Amino acid sequence: MAFLADALSRIKPSATIALTQKARDLKAQGRDVISLSVGEPDFDTPDNIKNAAIEAIRRGETKYTPVAGIPQLREAVARKFKRENELDYKPSQTIVGTGGKHVIYNAFLATLNPGDEVVIPAPYWVSYPEIVALCGGTPVIVDTYIDKGFKLQAEDLERAITPKTKWVLLNSPSNPSGAAYTWDELKAVTDVLVRHPHVWVMTDDMYEHLVYGDFKFVTPAQVEPNLYERTLTINGVSKAYAMTGWRIGYAGGPETLIKAMDTVQGQQTSGTSSISQWAAVEALDGPQDHLAVFRNAFQGRRDLIVSILNQTTGITCPTPEGAFYVYPSIVPLIGKTAPSGKKIETDEDFVLELLATEGVATVHGSSFGSGPNFRVSYATSNDKLEEAGNRIQRFVNSLR
Numbered sequence: 001m002a003f004l005a006d007a008l009s010r011i012k013p014s015a016t017i018a019l020t021q022k023a024r025d026l027k028a029q030g031r032d033v034i035s036l037s038v039g040e041p042d043f044d045t046p047d048n049i050k051n052a053a054i055e056a057i058r059r060g061e062t063k064y065t066p067v068a069g070i071p072q073l074r075e076a077v078a079r080k081f082k083r084e085n086e087l088d089y090k091p092s093q094t095i096v097g098t099g100g101k102h103v104i105y106n107a108f109l110a111t112l113n114p115g116d117e118v119v120i121p122a123p124y125w126v127s128y129p130e131i132v133a134l135c136g137g138t139p140v141i142v143d144t145y146i147d148k149g150f151k152l153q154a155e156d157l158e159r160a161i162t163p164k165t166k167w168v169l170l171n172s173p174s175n176p177s178g179a180a181y182t183w184d185e186l187k188a189v190t191d192v193l194v195r196h197p198h199v200w201v202m203t204d205d206m207y208e209h210l211v212y213g214d215f216k217f218v219t220p221a222q223v224e225p226n227l228y229e230r231t232l233t234i235n236g237v238s239k240a241y242a243m244t245g246w247r248i249g250y251a252g253g254p255e256t257l258i259k260a261m262d263t264v265q266g267q268q269t270s271g272t273s274s275i276s277q278w279a280a281v282e283a284l285d286g287p288q289d290h291l292a293v294f295r296n297a298f299q300g301r302r303d304l305i306v307s308i309l310n311q312t313t314g315i316t317c318p319t320p321e322g323a324f325y326v327y328p329s330i331v332p333l334i335g336k337t338a339p340s341g342k343k344i345e346t347d348e349d350f351v352l353e354l355l356a357t358e359g360v361a362t363v364h365g366s367s368f369g370s371g372p373n374f375r376v377s378y379a380t381s382n383d384k385l386e387e388a389g390n391r392i393q394r395f396v397n398s399l400r
């Protein structure tokens with residue numbers, strides 16, 4: 001349609017939102033649907049955080065806030081980076097936005113010129129290439145491999161960097177693969193980046209607190225202090241504190257970049273919700289005991305779904321270190337035919353047929369830039385996971 005902006009033709013709608021909506025529509029028609037497509041914890045926001053928001057309303061904290069966030073939250077963010085990541089950011093080196101997605105968007109809006117390249121390892125979170133394209137940049141996708149744990153390899157990164165590379169975007173633990181880098185694995189990547197001083201590092205640490213067993217989370221500027229001056233460390237409260245609807249994300253980085261992002265945000269959304277910001281102060285500064293409760297529940301669910309999927313002939317499911325997703329491969333199932341007569345030619349055919357016949361909603365790997373795989377979100381109860389796992393098995397066994 002001629003009325004619409006050209007920029008729109010460069011982006012795709014979010015496949016995860018589309019699949020979640022399809023599942024909702026089927027449910028509304030009375031179908032028994034189990035949704036494993038959503039990217040949010042099924043837990044409720046802890047009460048101490050809700051109460052901090054209610055108190056903020058009662059105190060009249062209901063006005064515009066400074067664009068980059070209330071001073072109390074920027075101080076809490078600086079304390080968090082020091083306490084959990086050994087990173088020294090002054091409050092003036094932090095910014096608060098309307099969710100992590102907004103912070104990523106503003107960082108690109110503030111820095112990308114036409115032709116600038118952003119290196120993105122695949123499988124990637126669906127929004128990364130689209131945000132880069134909307135901001136006028138060029139996404140450069142670098143494949144990772146299941147037998148390397150879906151982690152970016154130094155030599156592949158080295159090959160992808162050109163004089164036009166402006167950013168490398170890292171995400172550990174990853175949406176959709178759940179892969180998280182150990183210190184040594186991340187050091188191999190940062191060693192490459194040290195050799196390319198024109199390249200900046202954007203790290204999306206949204207799933208930091210969701211790592212399992214004795215895995216230790218690390219972030220690039222911590223592993224390689226030489227990158228501190230050109231790293232934007234992004235995080236948020238959405239996933240760790242079960243606060244997806246509150247819309248708070250934040251970042252720490254060099255002051256000049258933060259100031260540029262502040263300028264962009266000032267002509268755009270301004271400061272995010274005052275009430276959510278006070279809730280986030282409590283999330284970061286208050287008791288942290290629920291983190292272990294969430295983590296233990298997720299770890300049990302991960303082990304359950306990985307075990308069921310791996311008992312299914314044709315599915316190979318690695319055990320990821322973190323997040324609440326698994327990303328099984330379905331190579332042997334491509335080319336088979338479902339009882340409906342539908343031929344499964346792609347991973348998208350697989351997830352659509354699975355949803356139509358068994359009422360299990362997942363997301364196809366091709367929307368994350370790598371397949372044939374599908375993403376299963378295990379942010380749901382053990383009972384539902386078990387039932388969904390059985391339905392997936394039944395579906396796969398019905399393919400001929």
Ligand SMILES: Cc1ncc(COP(=O)(O)O)c(C=O)c1O
Binds near residue numbers: 101204238249
């Ligand atoms: C990797 C990753 N980064 C960022 C976000 C966005 O988080 P927020 O809800 O805070 O915008 C998500 C949400 O799904 C995500 O998976």
